[in-house]
Structure formats: structure tokens, C-alpha cells
Amino acid sequence: xxxxxxxxxxxxxxxxxxxxxxxxxxxxxxxxxxxxxxxxxxxxxxxxxxxxxxxxxxxxxxxxxxxxxxxxxxxxxxxxxxxxxxxxxxxxxxxxxxxxxxxxxxxxxxxxxxxxxx
Amino acid sequence: xxxxxxxxxxxxxxxxxxxxxxxxxxxxxxxxxxxxxxxxxxxxxxxxxxxxxxxxxxxxxxxxxxxxxxxxxxxxxxxxxxxxxxxxxxxxxxxxxxxxxxxxxxxxxxxxxxxxxxxxxxxxxxxxxxxxxxxxxxxxxxxxxxxxxxxxxxxxxxxxx
Amino acid sequence: xxxxxxxxxxxxxxxxxxxxxxxxxxxxxxxxxxxxxxxxxxxxxxxxxxxxxxxxxxxxxxxxxxxxxxxxxxxxxxxxxxxxxxxxxxxxxxxxxxxxxxxxxxxxxxxxxxxxxxxxxxxxxxxxxxxxxxxxxxxxxxxxxxxxxxxxxxxxxxxxxxxxxxxxxxxxxxxxxxxxxxxxxxxxxxxxxxxxxxxxxxxxxxxxxxxxxxxxxxxxxxxxxxxxxxxxxxxxxxxxxxxxxxxxxxxxxxxxxxxxxxxxxxxxxxxxxxxxxxxxxxxxxxxxxxxxxxxxxxxxxxxxxxxxxxxxxxxxxxxxxxxxxxxxxxxxxxxxxxxx
Numbered sequence: 001x002x003x004x005x006x007x008x009x010x011x012x013x014x015x016x017x018x019x020x021x022x023x024x025x026x027x028x029x030x031x032x033x034x035x036x037x038x039x040x041x042x043x044x045x046x047x048x049x050x051x052x053x054x055x056x057x058x059x060x061x062x063x064x065x066x067x068x069x070x071x072x073x074x075x076x077x078x079x080x081x082x083x084x085x086x087x088x089x090x091x092x093x094x095x096x097x098x099x100x101x102x103x104x105x106x107x108x109x110x111x112x113x114x115x116x117x118x
Numbered sequence: 119x120x121x122x123x124x125x126x127x128x129x130x131x132x133x134x135x136x137x138x139x140x141x142x143x144x145x146x147x148x149x150x151x152x153x154x155x156x157x158x159x160x161x162x163x164x165x166x167x168x169x170x171x172x173x174x175x176x177x178x179x180x181x182x183x184x185x186x187x188x189x190x191x192x193x194x195x196x197x198x199x200x201x202x203x204x205x206x207x208x209x210x211x212x213x214x215x216x217x218x219x220x221x222x223x224x225x226x227x228x229x230x231x232x233x234x235x236x237x238x239x240x241x242x243x244x245x246x247x248x249x250x251x252x253x254x255x256x257x258x259x260x261x262x263x264x265x266x267x268x269x270x271x272x273x274x275x276x277x278x279x
Numbered sequence: 280x281x282x283x284x285x286x287x288x289x290x291x292x293x294x295x296x297x298x299x300x301x302x303x304x305x306x307x308x309x310x311x312x313x314x315x316x317x318x319x320x321x322x323x324x325x326x327x328x329x330x331x332x333x334x335x336x337x338x339x340x341x342x343x344x345x346x347x348x349x350x351x352x353x354x355x356x357x358x359x360x361x362x363x364x365x366x367x368x369x370x371x372x373x374x375x376x377x378x379x380x381x382x383x384x385x386x387x388x389x390x391x392x393x394x395x396x397x398x399x400x401x402x403x404x405x406x407x408x409x410x411x412x413x414x415x416x417x418x419x420x421x422x423x424x425x426x427x428x429x430x431x432x433x434x435x436x437x438x439x440x441x442x443x444x445x446x447x448x449x450x451x452x453x454x455x456x457x458x459x460x461x462x463x464x465x466x467x468x469x470x471x472x473x474x475x476x477x478x479x480x481x482x483x484x485x486x487x488x489x490x491x492x493x494x495x496x497x498x499x500x501x502x503x504x505x506x507x508x509x510x511x512x513x514x515x516x517x518x519x520x521x522x523x524x525x526x527x528x529x530x531x532x533x534x535x536x537x538x539x540x541x542x543x544x545x546x547x548x549x550x551x552x553x554x555x556x557x558x559x560x561x562x563x564x565x566x567x568x569x570x571x572x573x574x575x576x577x578x579x580x581x582x583x584x585x586x587x588x589x590x591x592x593x594x595x596x597x598x599x600x601x602x603x604x605x606x607x608x609x610x611x612x613x614x615x616x617x618x619x
Contacts, residue, residue, distance in 0.1 A: 003165050006167065007162070010167075011158065011216070012157065013160065014219045014220070015153045018214050018215035019153065021214065021218075022147040022152055029227075030254075032224070035219065037259070041266070057166075057170075057171050058168065060167065060189065061163060061190075062160070063219055066224070073263065074266055077267070086264055086268050090260055090266075091260055094259070096190050097191065101224060101228045102248070104194055104195050105225065108198045108199060109229060109232035109233040109236055112201075113233065114230070114233045114234050114432050116306075117421075118306075143525070144440050144486055145440060147438055206432065206434050207432050207435075210434025211434075223434060226433065230431070234425055235430075251430070251433060
């Protein structure tokens with residue numbers, strides 16, 4: 001069941017982005033920005049966590065989940081350390097994804113060369 | 119072409135007509151097919167994420183928070199590796215938003231410029247250009263988190279906590 | 280000396296012969312329908328170089344050398360070279376000319392550069408400033424993609440109106456005189472104006488450039504008194520499928536019928552059924568290689584006797600697009616004939 005929910009929720013989040021790409025002038029980069037910001041807002045008002053409970057990876061793997069991690073993290077940090085948590089909380093919570101992207105991006109770029117497209 | 123040899127004349131009306139004409143006659147992206155592909159590929163990537171989630175939680179006995187982070191790291195690794203192997207863009211051609219929206223797409227947008235600009239050097243090429251595509255996601259994401267954090271902090275003070 | 284006709288056209292007075300051409304294309308172009316007409320088919324996108332930019336430079340250099348060699352002259356006989364490409368600061372051309380040791384003018388006319396180069400070469404020869412001149416232009420899918428769009432490994436989707444930058448180079452040796460007496464000759468040069476109808480979609484170059492091509496064709500017909508049917512073939516550079524239809528419709532409203540003898544090199548370079556190129560080919564190399572390969576051979580074999588080539592270019596940069604500017608178009612035309 002958790003696989004089914006992950007599939008359709010995750011797929012649906014992608015479909016919404018696809019409609020935005022095809023139907024509006026928004027470029028993929030802008031849509032990703034939009035998704036992260038929406039994820040952070042939905043996380044801030046506590047809605048996104050409910051979606052995560054329901055859909056699991058279907059909600060955490062799409063980029064909105066990244067926004068949610070940032071929002072969850074910042075609120076937890078404010079609870080724990082007060083004002084300074086506003087600055088540190090989000091990035092600390094998202095550190096896994098960011099560091100992985102930097103490190104694996106670096107590694108992959110060192111090893112592989114881009115290929116011409118057919 | 120009305121206005122063709124009369125470029126001095128104000129032909130903004132004609133230009134507008136032309137823009138409408140181009141808008142109307144140019145072929146459009148096949149929306150329905152694109153949606154189906156985005157749904158299938160995007161859904162499938164999330165299912166893979168869920169499989170790792172279950173693996174980390176049930177088999178490796180990680181707690182829920184660490185398992186979530188481990189899934190992100192794993193998916194980023196897979197996205198970056200498939201980019202290096204020249205597989206990710208081939209899937210993306212069909213999957214569209216299905217490969218852009220998942221965190222694997224974020225990894226792709228970090229790894230692809232890094233690879234591309236390696237020829238301009240490891241420091242000023244590869245590393246400086248690494249976030250040329252994905253940078254905005256971090257800028258807006260982290261900025262949103264600070265705003266959310268500030269509002270939450272205010273909320274706690276004003277309303278109670 | 281050249282004669283000015285009408286507002287935009289130069290009629291050459293001396294016989295300006297295209298004495299030889301050379302063309303080099305990449306792998307995808309080698310699988311296209313025009314493949315047999317090209318001189319050199321590269322086996323990969325690097326051609327032994329360690330970057331695509333160096334490869335593109337080599338393509339220009341080798342095309343220039345081959346054209347000179349085919350003409351029977353040596354590079355010392357060439358008085359001047361007009362060369363251009365799509366890259367910032369025209370590096371493919373400058374770095375190629377570094378080794379050619381021929382007096383050099385670097386040009387930027389976006390994808391119209393080959394026709395711009397031939398126009399200027401013909402004009403300078405007609406004016407007596409040179410006896411033999413070389414025009415060269417190139418584009419490379421990978422160098423253009425990374426400069427104008429996304430990294431190659433980035434997983435993006437192309438829209439149906441997007442075009443595929445041709446990996447190709449063309450070079451033509453022009454000379455004054457008709458010792459062999461068999462042409463083909465450049466008879467008219469129509470210089471285009473920059474025309475911008477406000478298209479901002481950078482994935483629809485055909486739509487953005489079609490008004491410029493239309494403007495130049497109208498000027499050419501008005502200045503010379505010629506009609507579309509006076510030509511065996513009218514070719515535009517890289518309007519692609521979308522722009523080609525638009526141009527036919529624009530000219531139809533002016534009572535010019537282009538349906539019988541008009542094509543676009545962006546529609547000829549690839550096989551739409553088998554090759555995934557969306558709206559067709561584009562880039563300096565598209566018209567350059569098609570002209571120097573296919574069209575020149577057709578002229579030589581007398582299967583075509585009078586052609587009009589319209590190089591089309593989109594004068595945008597990533598900076599201008601990010602700043603919200605629309606895409607200005609340019610088109611230059613040259614009339615080529617086997618008889619004077």
C-alpha cells in the first residue's frame with residue numbers, strides 16, 4: 001500500500017509541474033523554485049507532514065519535500081535554540097541532501113565527461 | 119507582410135497580430151502524453167525512494183528521521199551517477215517533469231554543469247559552475263526556511279509557545 | 280564596380296566565380312539525407328580534439344584548407360578571409376585563422392554568417408579590393424548548446440518548435456574572373472535589415488526569424504524586379520519547419536507564391552521521420568554545409584542554374600533573453616547563377 005501511495009502522489013506532483021511547463025512560460029528552473037517555496041510554506045503550516053505520513057517517499061522525494069525538510073528543520077531549531085535557530089535550522093536539516101549533491105556532483109564530474117547527444 | 123518595407127511606421131499593432139499568429143500556429147507540446155509520462159516516471163522514482171525508505175527503516179532499523187535523510191542521499195547519488203553515465207538525460211527526454219521534480223533531478227542539475235565545465239578548470243570551471251542551474255533552488259529554499267523560521271519565532275512569542 | 284539596385288541590393292559587375300567549396304559535418308548530419316554531398320564526415324563530436332570548441336575551430340580550419348586545395352590555389356593566393364561562428368567573441372573563427380595566416384575579418388551574423396561572409400567577399404572582390412577571397416562559417420551542436428541553453432547532460436525536454444544546431448562547417452573560395460568560364464557566379468547581394476516582431480520564445484527561432492527573411496526577400500524582389508519563379512531554387516537558412524510555413528504564408532499575403540521552388544536548409548539537413556530534431560536544423564553550419572555541399576554540387580552539375588540563398592540569423596544572446604528582450608532576426612540574400 002505504501003508503494004501505491006508513493007507512486008500516485010509522487011506521480012501527481014510531477015504531472016502538475018508538467019502542466020505548468022507545457023502550458024505556461026515557466027521554465028523548469030522556475031518551477032523547481034516554486035516547488036521548494038511551496039514545500040516550505042506547506043511545511044510551515046504543518047500540512048506537508050500529513051502528506052508525508054500518507055505518501056512516504058511520494059512526498060519526500062519530489063522537491064517539495066526538500067522545502068518541507070527546510071521548514072520542519074527551522075521550526076525544530078527555533079524550539080530548541082530560539083532566535084538563532086531561524087538562521088541555522090533549515091540548512092542544518094537539509095545538509096544531507098545538499099552535501100550529497102555537492103559531493104556526488106563533484107565525484108561524478110571528476111570521473112565522467114559529458115557526451116554529445118544524438 | 120504589412121509593414122514589411124515600412125519599418126519606420128509604427129507597426130506595433132501588426133507585431134501583436136504576428137505574435138498571436140505565431141502563438142496560435144506553432145506546434146504545441148503534446149500535453150496529455152507528457153502528463154502520462156511525467157506521472158509514470160515520477161511515480162516510479164518515488165516508488166524506488168519508498169523501497170529504500172523501507173529498506174533503511176525495516177531492515178537496517180534506522181529511525182524515521184535518519185531514514186528520510188538516507189533516502190535523499192541515496193536518490194541524489196543515483197541521480198548524479200545516472201547523469202555521469204549519460205543515462206539521466208536520455209530518460210528525461212521522455213519523462214519531462216517526471217525526472218525534473220524528484221530530488222534525482224536536483225542531483226542531475228548539479229552534476230551536469232559540473233561535468234560540462236570541467237574543461238574550463240577544476241576550480242573556476244567545474245566548481246564555480248556547479249550550481250548554475252540548481253543554485254536558485256537553494257537560494258529560494260533556504261531563504262524560505264529563514265522566513266518560515268522567523269514567522270514561527272514571532273508566532274511563538276506573540277501567541278504562545 | 281558594383282551597382283546599387285534599389286534600396287538594399289548590390290548587382291555585381293565583375294564575374295565573381297565561386298571556384299570551390301568544402302563542407303564538413305558531424306555524425307548526426309552524416310545520417311541525414313544530404314550526407315552524400317558533404318566532403319568530410321566526422322566520426323565523433325571531438326574529432327581528436329580535447330574540447331568541442333577546439334573541434335569547431337578545427338572544422339573551420341580544415342574546411343578552409345580543403346576549399347583552397349580544391350580551388351587549385353594555395354593559401355598565399357587568398358587575399359582575405361571572412362569567417363564567423365556562433366560562439367562568444369567568434370573564437371572558432373579567430374582560432375582557426377590563427378593557423379591559416381590569411382588576412383582575416385571575423386564576422387557575427389548569427390546563423391546568417393556564411394551568407395554575410397560570401398556577400399562581403401563578393402563585394403570586396405567586385406570593388407577591386409581583393410582578387411580571391413574565402414568565406415567560412417561553422418556551428419557545433421555541443422558548443423552552441425552549452426553557450427545558449429543547458430549543459431548537455433542536463434535532463435530537459437525540448438519543445439516541438441525547438442531546432443537542432445547543426446554540427447557543420449562550410450568554406451567557399453571566391454575569385455574574380457571567369458577563366459574556366461563555367462561559374463557559378465554571384466550576381467546579386469541583398470543586405471537585410473534587422474527585423475524584430477517581438478517574439479520572445481527562444482525555442483521558436485523560426486517564428487522569430489521569418490519576418491526578417493520575408494523583409495529581405497521582398498526587398499530583393501523589389502530591387503531586382505525578379506519573382507520567385509525566376510529561380511530554380513530559393514533556400515532560406517534555418518527557419519525550420521515552423522518558420523518555413525510562416526514565411527510562405529507571409530509572402531502569400533504579398534502575392535508571392537513560394538510553394539513550388541522554396542525550401543529551407545533546416546528542413547533538408549535531417550530526416551524528420553527518423554531523426555529526432557523537432558522543428559529542424561539550425562546554426563551557421565546548417566546553411567554553410569548545405570550550400571557548400573549540396574547546392575554547389577547541384578549548380579556544378581547544372582541541375583540547378585539560378586538559386587537564391589537567404590541566410591537567416593537570430594541576433595539574441597542568453598543575456599538579452601534573460602533581460603526580457605525579444606529575438607531580432609536578420610537575413611541576407613545572395614543570388615547565384617551559372618550564366619551571367
